Amino acid sequence: MREITVHLGLGSNQGDRQTILRGALERLGAVPGVRVVRVSTLRESELVGQGPPQGAFLNGVAELCTSLSAAALLDVCKALEVAAGRRVPAPRNHPRPLDLDILTYGTQRIDSRQLVVPHPRWRERAFVTEPLQELGVDLDLLATLTAPVVIDDPAALAARTAAWLEGGCVIGLVPTMGALHAGHQSLVQRARQECDRVLLTVFVNPLQFGPNEDFAAYPRDLARDVELAQQAGADAVFAPSVGQMYDASFASHVGVGAEAEGMEGAVRPGHFGGVATVVARLLAMSRPHVAYFGEKDAQQLAVIRRMVRDLGFPLRLVGCPIVREADGLAMSSRNVYLGPEDRVASTVLHRALLSARHAFARGERDRDALLARVRTVLASEPRAAVDYVELRREGDLALLPAGEVAGGRVLVAARFTAGARPVRLIDNMSLLPGPEEL
Numbered sequence: 001m002r003e004i005t006v007h008l009g010l011g012s013n014q015g016d017r018q019t020i021l022r023g024a025l026e027r028l029g030a031v032p033g034v035r036v037v038r039v040s041t042l043r044e045s046e047l048v049g050q051g052p053p054q055g056a057f058l059n060g061v062a063e064l065c066t067s068l069s070a071a072a073l074l075d076v077c078k079a080l081e082v083a084a085g086r087r088v089p090a091p092r093n094h095p096r097p098l099d100l101d102i103l104t105y106g107t108q109r110i111d112s113r114q115l116v117v118p119h120p121r122w123r124e125r126a127f128v129t130e131p132l133q134e135l136g137v138d139l140d141l142l143a144t145l146t147a148p149v150v151i152d153d154p155a156a157l158a159a160r161t162a163a164w165l166e167g168g169c170v171i172g173l174v175p176t177m178g179a180l181h182a183g184h185q186s187l188v189q190r191a192r193q194e195c196d197r198v199l200l201t202v203f204v205n206p207l208q209f210g211p212n213e214d215f216a217a218y219p220r221d222l223a224r225d226v227e228l229a230q231q232a233g234a235d236a237v238f239a240p241s242v243g244q245m246y247d248a249s250f251a252s253h254v255g256v257g258a259e260a261e262g263m264e265g266a267v268r269p270g271h272f273g274g275v276a277t278v279v280a281r282l283l284a285m286s287r288p289h290v291a292y293f294g295e296k297d298a299q300q301l302a303v304i305r306r307m308v309r310d311l312g313f314p315l316r317l318v319g320c321p322i323v324r325e326a327d328g329l330a331m332s333s334r335n336v337y338l339g340p341e342d343r344v345a346s347t348v349l350h351r352a353l354l355s356a357r358h359a360f361a362r363g364e365r366d367r368d369a370l371l372a373r374v375r376t377v378l379a380s381e382p383r384a385a386v387d388y389v390e391l392r393r394e395g396d397l398a399l400l401p402a403g404e405v406a407g408g409r410v411l412v413a414a415r416f417t418a419g420a421r422p423v424r425l426i427d428n429m430s431l432l433p434g435p436e437e438l
Contacts (some may be wrong), residue, residue, distance in 0.1 A: 003035075004106040006064040006073065007137060009119065010042075011099035015085070017058035018042065018415070020097050024080050027061060031076055033067040040131035048125055051093030061103065061131035065138040070105045073117050076326075077102065080086065081382030084142055104137070109145055111160075113167040113196055118146045120233070148234040149291060150226055154245070154285050157238050161199065161286045169196035173288035175279060178202040178239075179219035179333035180228040183323035187292040190320055198285055200229045207246075207253075217421070219333055238286070245281065248286035253277050254338070257310075259302040259396055264426070267387050272303045274298050279304055283313050291315055296322045296330050298411060298428045302397045321434060324350065330427045339419025345383035346425060349412055352377035353429035356391075356410045360431040365404045367391055370431075374410060387413040387424070394430065 008028075009109035012020045021042065029036040034193075066073055077100035082088055084098035103119045110117040110241055122128045123146070151157050164171055172191030176184050184200075187257060191198040202225050222239055229237050236237040240258055260272035293301045301319050323331045328350030329343075338346055352374045359373050362411065374389050390411045393400055400408055411428040 001187040003065045003067050004108075005037075006066055006105050007103040007132060007135070008062045008064055008077070009099070009103050009122075010039075010062055011057050011101075012084075012097055013047075013055045013057040014095050014097040020084055021058060021060070023391050024084060024098055024100065027083070028062075028064070028076065029082055031068075034073070034076070037063045037065055037192045037398050038135065039063070040134045043127060043130070045127040046126075046326035047093060049093050052095070054095040055250065056240070057099075057127070059127035059131070061128065061135060063135050070102065070108070070115060070117060070389075071112075073105075074102060103132070104142065104145075107141075109149070111147075111149075111163070111197075113164075115171045116147070116235075118142055120147055120235070122146070134435065146230070147236065148226060148229050149236045150222075151236055151238050151293075152240050152244060154240060157199075157236075158285050160236060161197075161288075162195045166286060170290070171195060171286065171288040172198045173282065173291040174200045174234070175291065175293070176200060176202055176225075176284055177204045177218065177333065178225050178334075179221065180225045181323075181331045181333065182405040183294055183296070183331035184324050185228055187294060188229060188234050190318065191290065191292050193235035194318075195290060197234060197235045199236050199238060199288065200372045201282055201286075202237060203245060203278065203282075204244075205274055205278040207244055207277055208268075209270050210268055210270065213268070214334075214421075219336060237283075242263070245278070249392050254280050254307060254311075256303050257297065257306055258398070259306045261389055262399075263390055264299050267413065272300070274412060275300055276303060276307045280307060280313075283315065285307075288315055290318055292318045292320055294322065295319045296427065297411060299397055302395065306396070315356070322429075328354075330425070332425060334423050334425065337419065337421055337423045338416060342383055342416035342419050342423065345381050345418075346416060348378055348381035348384050349414060349425060350429075351426040352389075352412060353410050353427060357429060357431055357433070360407075365406075367402055367408075369401055369407050370405070370410070374412065378412070378414065383416055383418055384414040385417060387415065393427075405431075 010021050025036055030427055039062045040060045042058050045057045045059050049225050081098045086096050105117045172195030174187045203220050226237050254276035255274045257278050325346050327344050355373045355377045356370045391408045394409050409428055409430050413426045415424045
């Protein structure tokens, strides 16, 4: 096998750090098929991420030439870590006498459960980027090799996820229509914590738009979406065209049940059938173990839960908390279209929802009294044209009868039409705060 140039991250924060690193490099250079060409300056750094209290690291980067395969080199590095006294399996972000990470392996992309190259988090760490630059590595070129991989062909996506599954990876799926913001990133970050691989999809689905809705004008910026996906930790972005998702012969559509009735289902006929169809197609192509959806689209989440249960998709659905602006407005891709006055007015949705939660906390239990409080707050803002105000059961959003309630979720939708283009916003809130809000 011809020699490959490799860059290896070095780290130690236990024992005689410099002696440990030098000893590891000497033993590495004695391995047949490995030559240590040069080593960057060693520098101190603090732990990146959450972990127990611990001392500073001594870090650097070594440039190697090797005829070993990437998998064989990884085995050598792991053996050297164990020989230096590292616990195996090693708890994440705990002190360690020796840490060896394969940062690059020539210009190859490697994506297995055991090894991802280039190292997926090299850009986040100055103790990696600075030594790489010192060794003359072109960081811009390295960035082109780094996740997320952008895929537009369904067959290529199926092949990618099949390889992940064959390698034993747990796959997390985050379906979006693009125009990403911090709310979408929070879904990717949650998936990153729980899964080996994270797939984000960007597809503005025509099946869920009515004839007079904003399909053509929906915001699209794939380059920015890929950048935000990378920042949040996605491994791949699937961004097909409409023709790639639905060819000319496409004829199968998913029906939806009671969860789709009323509220958005009444205002946007056919919307949830389009949502269920595209999500079913994405699940079939990607075969994830877990799929992540934001709770801002609470009725959509209820519809998808029903579909997954009825059709027997073998996965877990995770609803993630709404991410809000500092003034309470729920983050939405459509917020960018609010004019200045409507942007100020839009906070009435959050204030109205809070009024019901506060009343419930003070002892109000009558369904209609709680809804009346929400409507009163909404009526105080003349710019808000209200579509609906509902109090539904948590989870499946079934209707709650009049009278006393033990909890539930308040859902609102309103239009703001004073700007250059009308903007329709939805929001919801549980009467009982969740753990993340306490």
